[in-house]
Amino acid sequence: MNGEKEARTGTVRTVTGDVDASQLGITSAHEHLLITAGAFVKLDKDFLLDDREVMAREIAAFTGMGGHTLVDMMPPGLGRDPEGLRELSERTGTLIVAATGFHKESYYDMAHWLYHYAAEQIAGLFRAEIEEGMDQWGYRGPLMRRTAARAGVIKIATDYYRWNKHTDRWFEATAMAHLATGVPIASHTENGVLGDRQAESLISLGVPPSSIVIGHIDKNADPYVHRELAAMGVFLQYDSPSRLKYGPDSDAVALIAAAAHHGYADQILLGLDFARRSYFPSYGGGPGLGYLLKTFVPRLKAEGLEEVVPLIFVDNPARALSFAGGAERDRQMMAASQERMPQ
Numbered sequence: 001m002n003g004e005k006e007a008r009t010g011t012v013r014t015v016t017g018d019v020d021a022s023q024l025g026i027t028s029a030h031e032h033l034l035i036t037a038g039a040f041v042k043l044d045k046d047f048l049l050d051d052r053e054v055m056a057r058e059i060a061a062f063t064g065m066g067g068h069t070l071v072d073m074m075p076p077g078l079g080r081d082p083e084g085l086r087e088l089s090e091r092t093g094t095l096i097v098a099a100t101g102f103h104k105e106s107y108y109d110m111a112h113w114l115y116h117y118a119a120e121q122i123a124g125l126f127r128a129e130i131e132e133g134m135d136q137w138g139y140r141g142p143l144m145r146r147t148a149a150r151a152g153v154i155k156i157a158t159d160y161y162r163w164n165k166h167t168d169r170w171f172e173a174t175a176m177a178h179l180a181t182g183v184p185i186a187s188h189t190e191n192g193v194l195g196d197r198q199a200e201s202l203i204s205l206g207v208p209p210s211s212i213v214i215g216h217i218d219k220n221a222d223p224y225v226h227r228e229l230a231a232m233g234v235f236l237q238y239d240s241p242s243r244l245k246y247g248p249d250s251d252a253v254a255l256i257a258a259a260a261h262h263g264y265a266d267q268i269l270l271g272l273d274f275a276r277r278s279y280f281p282s283y284g285g286g287p288g289l290g291y292l293l294k295t296f297v298p299r300l301k302a303e304g305l306e307e308v309v310p311l312i313f314v315d316n317p318a319r320a321l322s323f324a325g326g327a328e329r330d331r332q333m334m335a336a337s338q339e340r341m342p343q
């Protein structure tokens, strides 16, 4: 292990309030629990995850195996449902972290505010969702309804080999919001491409690597590329287990083994990224949210990777989801959180 890595955990912002990172327990770092409308659903009805009852049942498959925290990675305007996530958290007893931010460019029409607002203005919108509450209407305007649920992560995304002046501005806005709040940042890479540029861009704008998660990179199952990324200090997120159309689970196992071998076991995160009805038994599909803990973990153990399991499911997400800024930020967040508590 690299002794220079930051070992501290801190405060994590969930849709029901701020918690000490030690309370997260077993965490899946990238999921989709509710998608109520938007570009995905318009593309394919399989993306419609609008039934809170059904999802509460699905979450039970995760909690039944000891899971405790889920990160919903849908950014505003694409069917994210802050009130629904809060209700799901309260009903199931799980902690849920929700996202502000933006998805890849091709999901937005040129009329979208992302193309027209200045970096400062976009940063202000992200900050308001982190500090005050997420807009139930996902900044689709013209009216807003700030909910009590606040965002705990900024989602960022790039398209396949596509980087332009808008990408620069959106990353700048993300860095500004991070520097003001300490919020962690988690990315979508298209087919695992441009993770290095995402990391370099944010780091050059002053974001510490320990606040950056590069996502979907198992879609480019190249251990050398991942080692280069890990050397920058960012988290590597593998989120294709069980989705065999992107490759067999042996890819993820081999990538985890390679990262661990090179001393990067404490920078790996896992998720399933199930964004379709067809991944959930209650919607008539499978394998459901129990997959990581029920099927993938035993496999990791059988393949000699037992010692990395507590790191990738507990210790690493606790650090990755913690707000940066040290003990003083933690103290302020917890004090402000007490004041926000109803009753």
Ligand SMILES: [Zn+2]
Residues within 6 Å of the ligand: 030, 031, 032, 073, 273, 275
């Ligand atoms: Zn996703």
